[in-house]
Each structure stands twice: as C-alpha cells, then as structure tokens.
Amino acid sequence: MRRSARIVIGAVAALGLIGAGIFAGTAFAGDRAVLPANEPAKGLVYDGLQRRAAGPCGPGLLEVKGTSPVMCTHGPDAPPAGLSVKSRVPALAAAPASAAAAVQSLAVCEGDSTSGRRVEVLYVHGSTSRYTQYLETFRSLAEGVDTIFNESAKETGGERHVRYVTETVNGACRPVVRDVQIADSALNANDWAPLLNAVKAAGYTRTDRKYLQFVDANVYCGIGGLAGDTRKSDANRSNTGPEYARADNGCWVAGVAAHELGHTLGAVNNNAPNASGFGHCTDEWDVMCYKDDPSVTVRTVCADRSHDDRLDCNHDDYYNTNPPAGSYLAQYYNVADNLFLIKGTGGGGNPQPDANLARSATPSASYTSPWESVAAINDGIDPPSSNDTVNPRWGTWPNSGQQWAELQWPSAQTLKRAQVYLFDDNQGIDVPSSWKLQYWTGSAYADVPGASGYPVTANAYITVTFTQVGTARLRVVLQSNGVSSVGLLEVKAFAA
Template identity: 50%
Template sequence: MNVRKRLLVLLTAVVAAGVAITTAALAAPSQGSGDRTASGRTYSDSVRGLVYAGLVKDSKNCGPGYRIATLANNRTVCSHGPDPAPAGTSVKTSVQPVKAKDVKTEAVCDGDGTSGYRVQVLYVRASDRASRFGQYVNSIRTWANEADDIYYQSAVETGGNRRIRFVHDASCVIDVREAVIQPNGDDEFGATTNQLANLGYNRTDRKYMLFVDSNVYCGIGGIMNDDRSAAGNANNNGPSYGRTDTGCWGGHTAAHELNHNLGGVQLSAPNTSNGWHCTDEYDVMCYSDSPDYPPMRYICADQGHEYRLDCRHDDYYSTNPAAGSYLATHWNSANNRFLIRP
C-alpha cells in the first residue's frame, strides 16, 4: 500500500471511530524496514531523520540499542535510536499549525496541576532560530491532547481508564514552556537533554514531551532497560525526554516517544522487535527496526489501531492483564505513575 493510500485509510478509520485528528497527527513512524543497508546494518539518512550522532552501541546496558553517550553526570539512558519519518516524506519540512476550529488546549484536570509526577510539555528551539512559540503553542497543546487520547482509548480497550498527567494551570490548560538552548543544542538528542537539564528541566518527578523546532529527527526518546514489575522500576521516575521535530509534530509521534519514556517496549516482551519496538501490527509502537528488522505480523487488522497502544495488550500496555501473563509479571507502562489512574 503506498503512503498516500495508507494515510487516507488511517484517517478514515480514525475519524469513523470518533477521534479528533489533525493532519499533523498523520506523521506516524514508517511501518516497514528500509532504514538499513543490504547487509542489514543501520545507515544514516538525514532526510528521514535517521541521525545517530551522540549514540553508541552498548550491549551491556542497552542490549541491541544505543546509549546516549553525551549525557551529563555519566547517566546511563538507553534509546532505540531515531524513528524514521514515513517513507516518501522528509523531516526537512514543517507541519502547519492546527486550524483554530480544531484547537484543544485543556487537559484532564488532576489536582493542582503541578504537584506529583507529571509530563511537562516544552517548545524547544536553538537560540539561532527565530521563535515560533506564539504561532504554535495552541497546536502543541492540541497534539499533546491527541497523544492523551491515544492513551485513553487504548485503556478503554481493556476496560480501564488512563490519562497523561500533564502539568497544567488552574483552568486545566496544558502548560507549554518555551526553552531556548544553545545553537548546537538541537544537533543531537544528548545535547538537547543536557542543555535542558542545565535550564532546570531535570526533575525526577517529570517526563518531558519535547516539541523541538528543528529538522534533525522525526522522533527519538530515552528508555530504561528494566522489565521488573515493581514500582521501583527505573522507568517509573524522571527525568526522561521524548523529542519530536517539526516534520513529525503531532499526537502519534509524541505518544510513541512518551511510551518509550514510560518503559515500552521492553526487550523481553512477547512480540519484541529486539529493538525496543514490537512486531504485531497495527500498533503505535510497532515497526521493523534495527538490529534484526523482523517481519511484521498484522494481528490487529483494523488499520485505525495504528493510533492505539499494544495490539492485543500483551506486550507493554494493559489496564487488566491476565493473572500470570507477561504484563502481570513484568513492567506494564499502563501502571506508570506519570499516568492518571482511577
């Protein structure tokens, strides 16, 4: 199926399901291999956002993934590496702002909006780039809400209720802050997170959803190699960072990178891709990736499930896992304390 047809099918399916969606939300990661050489080795492709600067292979700590080598304080944080932009598209373009009639700025309220474990949304730009904060701030709030809807609708599939616990104001409007980093701060993921930490965005009770005004990546996020079911799981703390650049601004990519921050998909999952993703489509977190580029299996036939988490809810996200199942005995991102639970 060509990309245009695939996106039209997804749009039809999602709208039919009653989910509000913008054009930007269609910037979903590619669902096939293609970011590899004939020998199966990963290669760089700046047009699709496959930029590996600052990432090093670290089998001891990160399995087949990467360690973010440039992090300050010798912190060991893994990454799946950059997610590719959809085939036939480029990260060098910018998504347009959401139309005024489609803007949604308010999140689900939770307490005072600031205390406790929360997701802070940031608009990030390098100091040598003009600010577009005023032009995009309400679009960013809308895309964050689209990501939240993915988590909510996916929880409904297992009879539960989950929402992203955003930082918000007294009127429940999602708090979006502008963070200005150095000219080289948007060149690679480690530099971005280091410079944000220097600005104070390094709280252990925060995960940071980054909308970076740059054209380097589609999306990239950190994950901790920890599949223990205990509340002490490393993915249950911050700071964690999930970066989405302008060519892929939208709810899908933001939800994908946040789920890495929440701990999905662990390498021990039943349908692991062996690269921090999954192989059973359709699914927000599934595609054929490095290092194995496994074949995909289309278990959830509804293509609208491209905007849902965890096909069959057996790998990384379920509000009601069966006793003795993988998610009952291993890390389940639906239990992460950065999500609102009833």
C-alpha cells in the same frame, strides 16, 4: 497504501491521531553490534550514539554519549509516510477564546497541576521562535497523545490519562507548553546530547518529570529515552525521571509524540512476547510496532488499520489495564501501571489492586514546618533514602510528641494495605519511637484492625497489611522519641 501527507496533516488539524507504527525505513543494520550509516533524509542519525554490550543500556539499546547520568534510547525513528523530516508541519489555527473551553481541553486533570510525577511539554528552539504561532498546535498534539493512551486503555476496560503539567486556558484545563531557547548549535547538532545538555542547563532536570520535547529542528523525526527495565515494581526505572522524548518539526503529529513518550514510559521491553529486540513490537497495527531491523518480521495481527492509532495490539506486550493472571504483563512491567499516568479503573470498573489510591487523596497534618510540605506524602515520588534532600518532605520540627498526617478522599475507599516511608534527616527529624495507622469510622478514628505490625525502619517502604476497611480517611500517627521531631516522605494506600 500509506497515508498521504495531506491526510496526515488534516487529521492533526481535526485532532486526529497518527500511529507511530507506520514509520518507514529501518532503524538498525543487520549487525546488531554495529550502528548503520546515517540517513539524514529520514532522520536516522546515529552520531553520538553507541552500543556497548556490557554498558548500562545492554546490547538491545543504545547509549547517548556525552550525557550524565547515562541515558539509554531505542534509537532514531524514520517519519511516517507523507511526512518529511525536512518539511515543517503547518501550525493549527488557535480556537477563538469564546469557543476554546468548549472544544479544547484535557479529559481529566489531577491535583494542583504541578506536583508529583508529570509529563511536561517543552517547545525547544534556537534564535528563531515560533512559540506563539505553534502554541495551539503543541497543546492539541499533547491532548491527542492523551486520547491515544485513554482510548487504548478502554480496550481493556480501563481508563488512563497522561498526567501533564497543566494550566487553565479560557476556562479549560490544558497542558502547559514551556518556551525553551537554546543555542542554535545545540538545536541543530547531528547528535542528541548537545540539545539534551542545553535543556538540562535550562533547568529541566526534575526526577518527577518526563519531558515531551517538540523541537524546532530538522535532524530527527523522533527519538526517546528507554530504560529497558522489566521489573513489575513502582521502583522500575520507567517510573522516574528526568527522561526525554523528542519530535522534530517535520513530525509534529500526535502519533509520533505518543510513540516517543511511550518509550519513556517503558515500551517496548525486549522480553515481551512480540518484541522486535530493539524497543518496538512486531504485531501490527500498533503505535509502537514497525520493522526496525532487516532481520525483523512484522505480522498483521490486528487487521483493523485504525488500531495504528492505538497502543498494544491484543494488549499482550506493554499496555493492559487488566492483564490476565499468569500473562506476560501480569508478571513483567506494564506501561498501564506507569506512575506518570492518571489511573481510573482497571478491568470491570473496579480499582486495580496495585493502584496507589493515595494519589487521589487530599493530605493534611497536625503540624507542618513552614519550609516543608504535607503534599509531599502523596506526591508519588519514591524517596532515594530517609534523608531525602532533593524531593519535597513533610516534617514537624520543632514540634515533638504525637503527630499525624492524613489522607482524605471525597468518598469512601476500600483499603487493605498501606506503605509508609519515614523521614530522618539526622538533624532534628528522627524516625518515631512508634507509629500506627488509623481509619475514620464515620464518627471517630480507630486503629486499623488486624495490622501486620509497625516496624520502625529507615531507607525503605514499610508495608502494613490489615483487615479490609471502607473509609474516606487514613491517618498515620507517629510518636516521637520525646526529643526529636518526626516526618514522612511518602504514604501509599491500596485496595489489596
């Protein structure tokens, strides 16, 4: 039997987790080229969506009409049993200030709370606001999503946390919840595009953000963007934003939020072994699995029903911190590698060879122009070009000559490879005449041994491999051409 509404709400109140794998209903008609009729009572609203075989979303995903750039989605999801799209989930009581720090917080927070790729939580409402009433609910649900991701990572010997925009509340690190008011007409439209466009007009358009929207409306249960990109690369479109995940007030539970956020992070690609073909999986129990088309057969592969609160039954479709060599996730995109997650260890407690260790370092530099930021060099943002006018940059104008930028870790790291993206704005910052990598030996800086070479290339990452070193500092030393200044957009460091 499906869980009752009383159990679902009680689980939320106890920070329990509800897996989106228990969604009821079907999301698509038998004819995959034609959208089904709306079922408003289930939140299955297809107005404003279209399928175009030749479009950017391909035949397996839907396109949200009226948004720019084009946004792809898996389509709307029906509510878990016991919840109703038309009935708002009750608010949690806020913990007393004296107890809040002890009982409510994120397990892991990172950096300065705002820089780099992060998930930002939005409460989106119209003329009526329940922000104060539901603030504790939204914080707790976001923390419940983080629990889903990390407990699932533990199943493959790893650790992953959602990198939220955070703040300190009563001494505890908690997700920030933005209060976003839009027009009632956009809030209640039977079409996602008006709300998306209103949220974008309010300024939530950062390329280093996934926006988790708790929407005070009764249109959908949940819906989320999905890139459908299978490339095993940091350049995968699931590693960038802006992207949006939406849960309406009848489905304000952690499992629905994790399901929709999971889509924005790259789950489930249609070439996965157990893919449904519509952005989900077919091997229950699993947060991302359910029967999303009459043609789809769902199998119970992970018999423990508690795995309905976890990601990726058998960890073979979209989430594995240590995928076996030759497996699907060793060759195609793996949500456990998503750059919006805080990466601890992979399998066996060792750093993953493809984990960018620079993200956990503290940056410093010989000099930084007052309008630039040395924090840009390891903020995790992949530049669109060497003349990046959108994202933060490190530059040294008007200084010339030799300049350096450095990454420093609290303890020694094993390093064997680095990637550097040079800054060139054609206005006084040029690529260097030469550059090199140095590491701290414990008493002095030395050139990394066995470097593969230091080409001077614009508009691309330059990869340098070298003989393995153990060090707590890695420095990029740049020599200007004697006239212009130099700079960097990003530095990455790897164990292998």
